[in-house]
Amino acid sequence: MSPTTNAEAPTMLQVIRHGEGGHVVELALDRPEAMNAISTAFAEEIAAVTAELAADPSVRAVVVTSTHPKAFCVGADLKERNSFTDADLMRQRPITQGAYGGVLNLPVPAFAAVEGFALGGGLEIALSCDVIIAGEGALVGLPEVSVGVIPGGGGTQLLTRRIGWSRAAKAIFTAAKLAAPEAHELGIIDELVTPGSARARALELATTVAGHSPIGVRNAKRAMRLGADVDLQTGLQVEDACWRATAFSADRAEGVAAFAEKRTPNWPGEDGVQRNPAPGT
Numbered sequence: 001m002s003p004t005t006n007a008e009a010p011t012m013l014q015v016i017r018h019g020e021g022g023h024v025v026e027l028a029l030d031r032p033e034a035m036n037a038i039s040t041a042f043a044e045e046i047a048a049v050t051a052e053l054a055a056d057p058s059v060r061a062v063v064v065t066s067t068h069p070k071a072f073c074v075g076a077d078l079k080e081r082n083s084f085t086d087a088d089l090m091r092q093r094p095i096t097q098g099a100y101g102g103v104l105n106l107p108v109p110a111f112a113a114v115e116g117f118a119l120g121g122g123l124e125i126a127l128s129c130d131v132i133i134a135g136e137g138a139l140v141g142l143p144e145v146s147v148g149v150i151p152g153g154g155g156t157q158l159l160t161r162r163i164g165w166s167r168a169a170k171a172i173f174t175a176a177k178l179a180a181p182e183a184h185e186l187g188i189i190d191e192l193v194t195p196g197s198a199r200a201r202a203l204e205l206a207t208t209v210a211g212h213s214p215i216g217v218r219n220a221k222r223a224m225r226l227g228a229d230v231d232l233q234t235g236l237q238v239e240d241a242c243w244r245a246t247a248f249s250a251d252r253a254e255g256v257a258a259f260a261e262k263r264t265p266n267w268p269g270e271d272g273v274q275r276n277p278a279p280g281t
Contacts, residue, residue, distance in 0.1 A: 012042045013049055014067065018203060023060040023210040025053055026203065028067050029125075035071035038121050039080050040092050043099035050102030057269055060214050061206035062110045064103065064129055065199045072112070072138070075120025078147070093152075096121070100153035104128035107218050109209050113202035114138045115195065119177065123188075124153035127162065130221070132188070133202045134180045135195040140188060143175035161228070163187045214269045215251040219243075 014028035027049065029036040038046075053059050066072045076096070081089065103110060103125055112118075112126035114134040123140050126132050134140070142151045142159065150156065151172060160168040163186050171178070171186075184192040193201050209217060223242035227235035246252060250268035258265035 011045075013045050015049060019207060019210065021058065023058060023214075024063065024203065024206045025059050025061070026063045026065055027053075028065045029073055030067045032068045032071075034074075034077060034079075035068055035117065036066055036073040036122065037075065037077040037079075038073065038096065038099065039077040040095055042077070043092075043096045047095070047098035047102045050099075050106060053108075054102070054106055057214070059108055060210035060217065061108055062106055062129075063113060063199070063202045063206045064110065064125060065113045065202070066115065068116065069196075070116040071122075072114045072116055072118040073122025073125055074117050075122050075124075075144075096153065100124055100128055104154060104158075107221065108214075109206070109217060109221060111202040111206050113198040114140065114180075114189070115198050120144055120151070120155075121153045124151060124155045124158070127158040127188075128154055131190050131202075131205065133191045133193060133198045133205070134184070134189045135198045136180050136192055137195040138180040138183075138189070138198075139177055140180070140183050141175065141177035142172050143177060145173065146175035159188070213246070213251040213255055213265070214267055215249045216246050216255075219246045 012029070012031045014026075014030045016026040016028060018024040018026060027046075031037065031039075031042055036042075053062060084092070100121070109131070110129040112129040112132045114126055114132060115138060116135075118126050118134075118138060118140045120141075120143060123142055126140070142155045144151050144155070151159075156168075156172065159171065162168075163171075167186055170176070171188075178186070178188070180189060180192055183189045191201065219242040223239045226242075227238040230238070254265050254268055
């Protein structure tokens with residue numbers, strides 16, 4: 001992979017395009033002096049950048065990483081919040097929701113590469129991704145009740161859906177900080193890797209995803225998300241609608257042709273316009 005960095009990237013979030021076509025986008029949390037604690041300004045940047053990526057049809061996969069070797073993200077910026085009035089906190093609420101929701105609502109697969117601490121809002125950013133890869137030395141948890149709040153970036157909902165009621169209840173109610181092997185056993189972490197290699201593994205998986213039909217992958221994620229909390233029959237209807245949106249697309253025609261011709265597909269992509277054509281085509 002040959003990364004290229006957006007020269008106009010926000011000061012607390014590096015945006016890096018990987019590979020030919022730049023279809024894999026790395027979002028590197030880059031507020032090392034605060035171990036990536038999420039301030040109001042940082043939340044605004046995350047929301048703005050994820051909105052741009054969601055609207056970009058060239059993006060096929062996103063990887064959320066950290067430039068800090070010992071912290072993915074330690075959660076909300078409590079130093080900033082210590083000076084807040086109740087009115088300040090209420091004004092900040094939709095801003096932080098926009099940040100977590102921006103990651104959660106990405107229409108393409110999102111991978112979290114966790115090294116070191118992923119606590120509170122940091123774990124919620126990871127939970128907002130589809131797949132969590134973590135180094136064996138990582139420490140994760142939702143300790144909000146120990147400081148007088150509750151997980152408010154989706155944690156109560158996402159962790160419960162990921163690992164079930166009783167396991168999530170124990171983790172949240174006790175404010176437990178879990179070592180990566182235990183979190184992996186519980187299902188919070190999807191894949192455990194040697195320390196320092198989570199980013200490389202997440203980028204590897206994202207690159208694999210980016211090689212598949214962009215329309216197919218987006219519609220598969222849409223079907224899974226929309227069908228996750230409905231009855232089976234409704235879920236099958238959701239799936240059928242997403243199947244139709246894919247089956248009659250230019251990607252389907254190209255995929256079948258490439259299979260028959262025993263070549264790598266040259267996916268037209270989201271809008272049906274062919275991008276980055278192979279040499280000689």
